Amino acid sequence: MKPAVIIICGVVLLAVGVAITLGLDSTVDQGREVYAMQKCALCHSVSGIGGKKMALDGVGSRLKLEEIRKWIQSPRSMKADTTMKAYPNLPRKDLSDLVAYLATLK
Numbered sequence: 001m002k003p004a005v006i007i008i009c010g011v012v013l014l015a016v017g018v019a020i021t022l023g024l025d026s027t028v029d030q031g032r033e034v035y036a037m038q039k040c041a042l043c044h045s046v047s048g049i050g051g052k053k054m055a056l057d058g059v060g061s062r063l064k065l066e067e068i069r070k071w072i073q074s075p076r077s078m079k080a081d082t083t084m085k086a087y088p089n090l091p092r093k094d095l096s097d098l099v100a101y102l103a104t105l106k
């Protein structure tokens with residue numbers, strides 16, 4: 001094999017490696033963005049920043065993934081008289097990213 005081919009292969013492998021690494025982190029980062037875009041912080045705080053209704057710190061330890069998802073999609077199915085706004089129409093990817101982000105709040 002020519003040296004140039006070996007170098008090109010090396011660069012391609014490196015690029016794929018970087019892409020995979022970034023990809024793994026991006027779910028949680030995207031979820032943080034959805035949290036900001038949907039203005040969850042109007043009511044919720046994380047690390048003391050945001051609304052005073054309820055802190056979401058530790059929600060990743062308190063609730064299962066499925067419970068977090070339900071709270072977002074249909075809060076009333078978790079607590080009949082809750083004042084939390086429902087988000088039934090979030091795109092599937094946004095919802096799963098958001099749940100992944102909240103699950104990191106231990």
Ligand code: HEC
Binds near residue numbers: 042079084087
């Ligand atoms: C209008 C205010 C409001 C908004 C906006 C809001 N929430 Fe809530 N949320 C609440 C309240 C209040 C509770 C506590 C449940 C209760 O007692 O009614 C709650 C509960 C939760 C819980 C359960 C927490 C636990 O530990 O039991 C999760 C998870 C949650 N909210 C996530 C979100 C996310 C994610 C968003 C944005 C997409 C959001 N909330 C937007 C008011 C809000």
